[in-house]
Amino acid sequence: MSADESHDYDLMVIGSGPGGQKAAIAAAKLGKRVAIADRGHMMGGVCVNTGTIPSKTLREAVLYLSGFSQREMYGASYRVKSEITIDDLLARTHHVIGRETEIVRNQLLRNHVDILTGTARFTDPHTVLVEGAGRGDHNRVTAAHVVIATGTRPARPDTVAFDGERVVDSDQVLQLGRVPGSMVVVGAGVIGIEYASMFAALGTRVTVVEKREGMLGFCDPEVVESLKFHLRDSAVTFRFGEEVSSVEVNGRGTVTSLASGKKIPADMVMYSAGRQGMTEELGLDAAGVVADDRGRIQVDKQFRTSVEHIAAVGDVIGFPALASTSMDQGRLAAYHLFGEPVRELHELQPIGIYTIPEISFCGRTEAELTAAAVPYETGLARYRELARGAIVGDSYGMLKLLVSPDDHTLLGVHVFGTNATDLVHIGQAIMGCGGSVDYLVDTVLNYPTLSEAYKVAALDATNKIRALEAVERGDQV
Ligand SMILES: Cc1cc2nc3c(=O)[nH]c(=O)nc-3n(C[C@H](O)[C@H](O)[C@H](O)COP(=O)(O)OP(=O)(O)OC[C@H]3O[C@@H](n4cnc5c(N)ncnc54)[C@H](O)[C@@H]3O)c2cc1C
Secondary structure (H helix, E strand, O other): OOOOOOOOEEEEEEOOOHHHHHHHHHHHHOOOOEEEEEOHHHOOHHHHHOOHHHHHHHHHHHHHHHOHHHHHHHOOOOOOOOOOOHHHHHHHHHHHHHHHHHHHHHHHHHOOOEEEEOEEEEEEOOEEEEEOOOOOOEEEEEEEEEEEOOOEEEOOOOOOOOOOOOEEEOOHHHHOOOOOOEEEEEOOOHHHHHHHHHHHHOOOEEEEEEOOOOOOOOOOHHHHHHHHHHHHHOOEEEEEOOOEEEEEEEOOEEEEEEOOOOEEEEOEEEEOOOEEEOOHHHOHHHHOOOEOOOOOEOOOOOOEOOOOOEEEOHHHHOOOOOHHHHHHHHHHHHHHHOOOOOOOOOOOOOEEEOOOOOEEEEEOOHHHHHHOOOOOEEEEEEHHHOHHHHHHOOOOOEEEEEEOOOOOEEEEEEEEOOOHHHHHHHHHHHHHOOOEHHHHHHOOOOOOOOOHHHHHHHHHHHHHHHHHHHHHHOOOO
16 A cells, blocks of 8 residues: 555546556556546547547447458459448447446556546546546545546537537548448548548548658558558549639538549548647646646656656657557656666557558668668568468569678568558567568478468578679679
């Protein structure tokens, strides 16, 4: 038990998403008295209810029911179900959300974390008022430390009339009444392009409008090109360098007008125009904490805000705004607040983009290495060269390794295709341990697997490096 009995709790956590949950559990495991607040319908956060989990479950339902990933094997007309309804898709999503919510609640209760239902706001730096709709959902509690993990909500341009049916944001897309025949996606960020690819796989004619000249600029350009090729093949039209000037809605559908004069008719429009930090309702003034105009809170390396005993983690602190990183931020913030010795997060972190097909990478890109004048060689494996690629019917996937020609260390790994988001971790582990592709050349991997792509790419890179060395030595052929 904590020594500080002057407060109701040692730690009050606001928000039950991945950051809040892990902060609460880490503190509880240290023997601290912990409470966590969230709105009743949001247990598990954006992650479980409107973001990561529903979108990835929807993707799985789309892939299964549309038979999309089996068409190479069984032909372009292959479907598991000919008429896919929104209920077919959402049944799976609701099932998984229910399960995940239960897991989160159970983990918190098992660790003796008190769950306070309602919206929380500071009334002073150590006091939080939690008010909900239910009888008895009114709690004023004091805490020695506070973790803010309130996440974000979709940003909504004032000029757009969202109605939840014809014009929706990325939260509302999970409440659609039917699968649209055509759709405009405004914003080609990760969320926009993930949903664009899911609807395209369902047969929706999708137009993506993006004011930048391209998309996913932080990824390997070759991989992004491959994705664009695939999406175009699924009837996705890209309008890059274009801005939406208005969206009109009537009983028949929507017309999206672009500043360039183009008009795009579609059944519906989905806006994915960034996200806003959920700080308006927090009463931050009363705590002495400041948020910027995007609702984001600035923190130091230990996730402390400008107020020593108040930390902030997860999407509310901005980049990278991923469930994966939010969890670790929560855990680390709790340890730092209670002075528990802890190692920092490894700076090498993977990025996963669950488009259809999916993308994942870790480490540096070719553009970054070139800009930094770091020499590298590439090693490429195409899934179509792998027995497992043929078995699963993926002929387009690829894995690219970026390798130092000097000491063969792995500088980056870029994967496109089936299981990319899982496969990337092999490269990440090698890089994280300072390993080289020699390990991949000298090791035996299960066969037939997609992991074998690592072996093929490592051999490709080392053969190129060997060829260069032979020329430099002046070896006779
Ligand atoms: C469509 C979509 C897909 C995504 N896909 C992925 C993915 O594939 N992989 C990945 O790693 N990440 C993904 N993300 C991002 C991921 O969901 C977030 O990074 C993660 O949920 C952030 O966690 P968090 O701890 O900040 O809290 P959040 O999950 O954002 O939850 C915050 C919680 O705080 C609560 N809250 C807010 N204000 C208050 C208040 N005043 N009082 C009480 N409670 C409050 C909210 O109700 C909410 O439950 C996706 C996001 C979206 C929107």
